[in-house]
Structure formats: C-alpha cells, structure tokens
Amino acid sequence: xxxxxxxxxxxxxxxxxSPGVVIGKAYRFDxxxxxxxxxxxxxxxSILHEIDRFKNALKESSRxxxxxxxxxxxTKVTEPIYILDVHILLLSDKKFINRTINYIRQMKIxxxxxxxMTLDHYKQIFEGLDDAYISGRISDVQYVVxxxxxxxxxxxxxxxxxxxxxxxxxxxxxxxxxxxxQMKMDKIIGFATDTGGRTSHTAIVARSMELPAVxxxxxxxxxxxxxxxxxxxxxxxxxxxxxxHDMLKRYEDKKRHxxxxxxxxxxxxxxxxxxxxxxxxxIGSNIEFIEEIxxxxxxxxxxxGLYRTEFLYIYREDLPTEDDHFANYRQVVTExxxxxxxxxxxxxxxxxxxxxxxxxxxxxxxxxxxxxRFCLKEVELFKTQLRAIWxxxxxxxxxxxxxxITCIEEIREAKRLLEETRREVLERGLSIADRMEIGAxxxxxxxxxxxxxxxxxxxxxxxxTNDLIQYSLAIDxxxxxxxxxxEPLHPAVLRLIKGIVDQAHAANVRVAMCGxxxxxxxxxxxxxxxxxxxxxxxHLAIPRIKRIIQRSSLSESKKLLEQAMTYNNAVxxxxxxxxxxxxxxxxxxxxxxx
Amino acid sequence: MVEMKTFKLKxxxxxxxxxxxxxxxxxxxxxxxxxxxxxxxxxxxxSILGILTLACPLGGMxxxxxxxxxxxxxxxxxxxxxxxxxGEE
Numbered sequence: 001x002x003x004x005x006x007x008x009x010x011x012x013x014x015x016x017x018s019p020g021v022v023i024g025k026a027y028r029f030d031x032x033x034x035x036x037x038x039x040x041x042x043x044x045x046s047i048l049h050e051i052d053r054f055k056n057a058l059k060e061s062s063r064x065x066x067x068x069x070x071x072x073x074x075t076k077v078t079e080p081i082y083i084l085d086v087h088i089l090l091l092s093d094k095k096f097i098n099r100t101i102n103y104i105r106q107m108k109i110x111x112x113x114x115x116x117m118t119l120d121h122y123k124q125i126f127e128g129l130d131d132a133y134i135s136g137r138i139s140d141v142q143y144v145v146x147x148x149x150x151x152x153x154x155x156x157x158x159x160x161x162x163x164x165x166x167x168x169x170x171x172x173x174x175x176x177x178x179x180x181x182q183m184k185m186d187k188i189i190g191f192a193t194d195t196g197g198r199t200s201h202t203a204i205v206a207r208s209m210e211l212p213a214v215x216x217x218x219x220x221x222x223x224x225x226x227x228x229x230x231x232x233x234x235x236x237x238x239x240x241x242x243x244x245h246d247m248l249k250r251y252e253d254k255k256r257h258x259x260x261x262x263x264x265x266x267x268x269x270x271x272x273x274x275x276x277x278x279x280x281x282x283i284g285s286n287i288e289f290i291e292e293i294x295x296x297x298x299x300x301x302x303x304x305g306l307y308r309t310e311f312l313y314i315y316r317e318d319l320p321t322e323d324d325h326f327a328n329y330r331q332v333v334t335e336x337x338x339x340x341x342x343x344x345x346x347x348x349x350x351x352x353x354x355x356x357x358x359x360x361x362x363x364x365x366x367x368x369x370x371x372x373r374f375c376l377k378e379v380e381l382f383k384t385q386l387r388a389i390w391x392x393x394x395x396x397x398x399x400x401x402x403x404x405i406t407c408i409e410e411i412r413e414a415k416r417l418l419e420e421t422r423r424e425v426l427e428r429g430l431s432i433a434d435r436m437e438i439g440a441x442x443x444x445x446x447x448x449x450x451x452x453x454x455x456x457x458x459x460x461x462x463x464x465t466n467d468l469i470q471y472s473l474a475i476d477x478x479x480x481x482x483x484x485x486x487e488p489l490h491p492a493v494l495r496l497i498k499g500i501v502d503q504a505h506a507a508n509v510r511v512a513m514c515g516x517x518x519x520x521x522x523x524x525x526x527x528x529x530x531x532x533x534x535x536x537x538x539h540l541a542i543p544r545i546k547r548i549i550q551r552s553s554l555s556e557s558k559k560l561l562e563q564a565m566t567y568n569n570a571v572x573x574x575x576x577x578x579x580x581x582x583x584x585x586x587x588x589x590x591x592x593x594x
Numbered sequence: 595m596v597e598m599k600t601f602k603l604k605x606x607x608x609x610x611x612x613x614x615x616x617x618x619x620x621x622x623x624x625x626x627x628x629x630x631x632x633x634x635x636x637x638x639x640x641s642i643l644g645i646l647t648l649a650c651p652l653g654g655m656x657x658x659x660x661x662x663x664x665x666x667x668x669x670x671x672x673x674x675x676x677x678x679x680x681g682e683e
Contacts, residue, residue, distance in 0.1 A: 082612045089618050089642040096643055122643065131649040137611055141643070 014217035016237030017203035190232035257540035265543030269300030284536030296539035305536020325388030333396030371404035393433035443467035455507035465515025529561030626662030
C-alpha cells in the first residue's frame with residue numbers, strides 16, 4: 001500500500017522497550033562506514049606515519065569520550081555512564097592496540113584495514129562465548145572501532161544535530177550513550193534501532209527520557225530515509241514507515257488516547273463496564289496486528305471486537321495462503337483472556353492485488369470496487385480466507401464480519417459462500433465449530449436504512465462510524481478542506497445510529513460499534529443511551545471509557561440522549577453534551593471556556 | 595614477589611562489562627603485572643577485552659596472580675573489590 005505521495009508503507013516488528021506512541025520525521029543516524037578505504041603502505045616511513053595516525057586517533061577518541069562522559073554526568077541519565085568507561089578502557093587496551101599496530105607493521109596496511117582485522121578477530125572470539133550478554137559486548141568493540149575510524153578520516157565530529165525538523169525519531173543500527181549524549185534531546189521524540197533488547201543502551205536512555213522506543217527491528221535502517229514519516233509504537237513494539245492515510249489517522253487517535261490515559265485508569269480497566277443500574281456493555285479492542293493483543297488485554301479489552309485482516313495482504317509479494325491466514329488467526333483466537341474474536345474479512349480494493357494493478361485507477365476508491373464488492377468478484381481469493389476462518393473456529397470463539405454491506409444480495413451471497421466453504425472444510429475431515437456468529441458492518445447509509453431487513457440475515461451488526469459518517473455527510477476525511485464538517489454528533493448521524501440499534505434490537509440482533517466514535521469519551525453516554533451491546537475501540541481508549549460507564553447510569557444516559565436528539569444542529573448537540581459531561585465528570589472533561 | 599589467590603564471583607551478573615571495567619581501573623593503579631586465570635585460560639588483568647572474553651558468570655571461580663613490587667597491595671585491592679561485589683547493589 002502506498003501513501004498519498006506514493007511512498008511505500010512498511011510495518012516492522014521489534015521489541016517495545018519504552019512505551020508510548022509518537023509520530024514524526026525520521027532521522028537516520030549513521031555514525032560511519034560508507035567512505036572507509038583500504039590500502040597498502042609502500043615503505044617504512046609511511047608505516048611509522050600510519051602508526052602515529054592510529055595513536056592520534058586513539059587519543060582524540062579518548063578525549064571525546066571523556067568529554068561526553070563529563071557532559072552526561074551533568075544530566076539525569078546516570079545508567080549508561082559505565083559503558084562509556086568500558087569504551088574508554090577499550091581505547092587504551094594494550095592487546096587491542098598492539099594487535100592493530102602489528103597488522104599495520106607486518107602486513108603493511110593502513111589503519112582502517114588493520115582495525116577491520118582486529119575487529120574481525122574479536123568478533124570470532126566473542127561469538128564463541130556461551131554467555132549471551134558477554135558475547136553481545138562485541139557491540140562495544142564495534143562502537144569504539146567506529147569512533148576511531150571517524151577520527152582517522154579527520155571528519156568533523158557529529159556534534160551538529162540539526163535537521164531542521166522539530167520532532168525527530170532517531171533511526172539507527174544501534175545507539176551508544178555517547179551517540180545519544182551528542183544529540184539535542186529536546187528535538188528527539190522517539191527511537192527505532194536495528195539491534196538491541198530490553199537492556200540495551202537505547203532502551204535505557206529512552207526510558208530515562210520517557211521517550212517511546214522500539215529496538216531489535218533487524219533492518220529498520222534499510223527501509224527509512226531521513227525525512228520519512230514514521231510512527232513509533234513503543235507499547236506494541238511496532239514501527240510504521242510512511243503510514244498510509246487511514247493508518248496515520250488511527251495512530252493519531254491512538255497517540256491521543258495514550259497521552260490522555262492515566263495510570264489510575266488501569267485499576268478499573270480490568271473490571272467490566274457495568275453502569276450503576278446494572279447495564280452491561282461488552283468492551284472490545286480493534287486490532288490490526290497481533291502484537292497489540294497483550295496491551296489490549298492490560299487495558300481492559302474483553303474481546304477483539306474488530307480484527308482488521310488487510311495487513312495479511314499488504315506486506316508481501318504473493319497472496320497469503322489458507323495456512324498463512326490460519327497461522328495468523330490462531331494467535332488471536334487462542335488467547336485465553338479474550339472471550340471472542342471478530343474477524344473482519346478483508347476490506348481492500350483491487351489496487352492492492354498484483355493482478356489488478358494494471359486496471360485503470362479508480363477516481364474514488366472509497367466508493368469503488370472494494371471490501372465485500374471486491375470479494376464477491378474475486379471468489380477464490382475470498383474463499384481462501386473463509387476456509388481459514390472456519391478452520392480456526394475449532395480453536396476458539398470466532399465471529400465473522402463482512403465489511404461494506406450495502407444490500408441484501410451481498411450479505412446473502414457472502415453467506416452462501418460461507419456455507420460452501422464450511423462444507424469444503426468438513427469434507428476434508430477437519431473439525432470446526434458447530435456454529436459461528438455472522439455479522440454485517442453497517443457503514444453505508446443505505447444499509448442503515450434497511451437495517452430491519454439486514455437484521456433478518458445476521459446475528460449481529462457492527463457499526464463502522466468512520467465510513468458511515470463520511471458517507472452520510474459526504475465528506476472525504478482525507479480532504480483537509482472539508483474535514484471540519486466531519487461531525488459524529490450531527491443529528492442525522494445520531495438518528496441513523498439510533499435507527500440501526502432500534503431495528504436490530506427489535507429483531508433480537510446484537511449491535512456493536514467499532515468506529516472511532518466508540519472510543520470517544522464525549523459520546524460515551526449517548527451511545528450508552530442508545531443501548532449498544534458492545535463498544536470496540538482502540539485499546540488505549542478503553543480504560544477511560546470503562547471508567548465513565550462504571551460511574552454512570554443507563555437511565556441518565558437515556559435522558560441525555562432524548563434531550564440531545566431534540567436539537568436540530570450539531571453545534572447545539574455538542575454544547576449540550578459537553579456541558580452535561582463536564583458537570584457530571586469534572587475530572588474527565590474540562591468546561592469549555594465561554 | 596608473586597601473590598596468587600582464588601575467588602568466587604558473588605555479584606549478580608558475574609564478570610560483565612561494568613565489573614570488568616572496575617577491575618581494570620583497580621589493576622591499572624599498580625605497577626605489578628596482574629593476570630586472571632579461569633578454566634585454563636589466562637588473561638591480562640589490565641585488559642578489558644581479555645577479562646570480557648573470560649565470560650566468568652555468577653558463582654564462577656577465578657584465580658588472580660599479581661607479580662611485582664606492589665603485588666601484595668594490588669592483591670588486597672582486588673580482593674576488596676571482588677568481596678564488595680564490584681561496588682554493585
């Protein structure tokens with residue numbers, strides 16, 4: 001998938017070592033390498049000159065590290081200072097120095113070459129050690145060698161830390177405390193590195209500075225250029241490079257919730273969302289990556305209310321096989337802390353599939369051939385996913401959700417294919433669940449209007465507010481010139497949602513909501529008043545939403561809703577709800593200045 | 595003058611980077627040659643690379659030899675360093 005500027009989106013998985021979410025510009029920190037040249041020395045005079053050159057570089061490196069160490073002592077970062085001490089000692093290590101000088105002298109090679117040989121020698125020794133911690137210390141030797149090389153080249157030392165960007169995410173193969181000590185920390189908002197673990201220098205520095213960091217990404221440096229847009233999700237251990245628009249929006253949402261979440265909420269997050277008058281709302285989490293599950297559970301998710309499966313298709317050259325789907329879903333449905341998982345079949349357009357890319361570009365892909373429409377055209381592609389979902393149903397409670405349903409024929413055809421694949425899987429002698437709940441996403445206004453009819457076809461609805469609002473109000477959310485018109489509290493939107501819920505309940509069909517609105521604290525009592533059965537959201541929003549529900553009642557929510565629905569415009573609705581909520585929960589909502 | 599003594603490492607991580615650095619810092623204060631032996635391998639006690647490659651874990655045994663005019667003083671300093679768990683905890 002590509003961004004608006006045509007840059008390719010990459011998602012990399014590593015180890016989240018410092019929590020939080022940041023979005024910013026990447027800065028590739030690359031202390032060296034590229035211009036190192038190797039050459040032979042011709043005579044004794046040049047050998048002596050070379051040894052002097054090496055010793056001067058050692059001296060200069062030591063001087064720099066001592067200076068950095070002194071500077072570091074003045075800051076609040078105390079942990080990594082000893083590593084600098086190790087580096088300084090390495091620079092004066094006789095074995096290290098003599099070995100390098102011997103290479104220069106005996107093989108008549110320049111210092112750069114000799115240093116490479118010394119490093120290779122120690123690499124071999126360290127790799128042979130049983131102790132993983134000690135053998136990881138080769139990185140310290142490498143670091144020292146890099147610094148010597150930098151000083152050999154006479155290159156001006158990178159004290160300048162000026163990219164012109166305000167918030168930068170430092171992307172590097174690895175970072176030593178000396179590297180970070182040179183950086184202007186106030187400009188840095190996060191870290192992403194190829195190597196490292198929970199105790200690596202980057203992790204320690206990041207935690208002490210309270211900046212999100214993901215390490216152990218293997219090859220993030222290969223995918224990122226300075227200036228690329230980058231998301232670091234230190235909570236889930238994910239890094240997204242050049243996120244496409246929707247994903248960026250979701251992360252902006254996530255970041256907002258993360259920043260708003262307070263530790264005290266987590267105390268209540270594990271408790272169910274039950275109002276004081278005993279109305280229970282199921283709380284789910286929307287996920288895109290398996291890595292988000294542990295954090296979702298800590299934040300109080302009871303189920304996965306929406307598992308977006310698009311990414312199975314995007315991050316690869318070929319199509320995912322049935323087994324690929326199965327292996328992926330297994331990690332979701334076998335999580336025993338979740339009561340159920342709702343898998344949404346893929347919501348993609350043809351432009352994401354190799355065979356389709358040649359076709360003419362759609363002018364308006366949001367309303368084009370995508371989601372269920374595309375699936376019903378590309379039946380084999382669709383059936384591969386359906387078979388995997390049936391197979392996974394044997395391992396845990398799974399619900400299936402079809403996106404972008406607009407008319408009865410679509411849901412019927414989807415169900416027919418689901419039944420067909422059920423038989424196919426059974427014929428192979430595999431076991432599957434006796435029954436699986438089937439749901440329709442209600443995100444097209446037409447579906448909302450015929451909700452009573454669609455309700456006869458399914459077990460549950462899931463309201464996708466993002467698209468429902470954008471289609472109802474005719475607003476392209478990606479178009480910044482009209483986003484100010486995007487308003488979940490528009491009376492038309494409220495009526496549509498209420499209509500969906502009422503018609504569903506009349507037919508005994510459960511209603512969930514999985515759009516951003518579900519995680520918006522301001523809308524919480526409105527949705528409660530409509531008696532939604534489930535709210536599924538960005539997991540970082542869960543603690544706050546649960547806390548509000550636990551302190552409110554269904555009866556007050558109904559009254560609030562009734563009053564809100566008497567207004568004929570969104571401004572009045574918003575003002576009324578804002579007032580009510582800030583009176584009712586003064587610690588949660590600040591009164592708008594009049 | 596030669597002194598020789600065997601120690602058991604009591605600090606949590608064994609002879610890791612911080613401990614190794616502390617050892618070298620102490621050893622460098624003395625004129626004596628200082629060697630560490632573990633499992634038949636002997637390294638220079640003033641070389642951090644040497645000590646790291648011993649990879650001596652918690653509970654591991656090392657034998658320290660000091661040779662020179664201040665061998666007794668250097669051994670005493672090293673003993674107190676190891677007994678104090680390299681100043682950790």
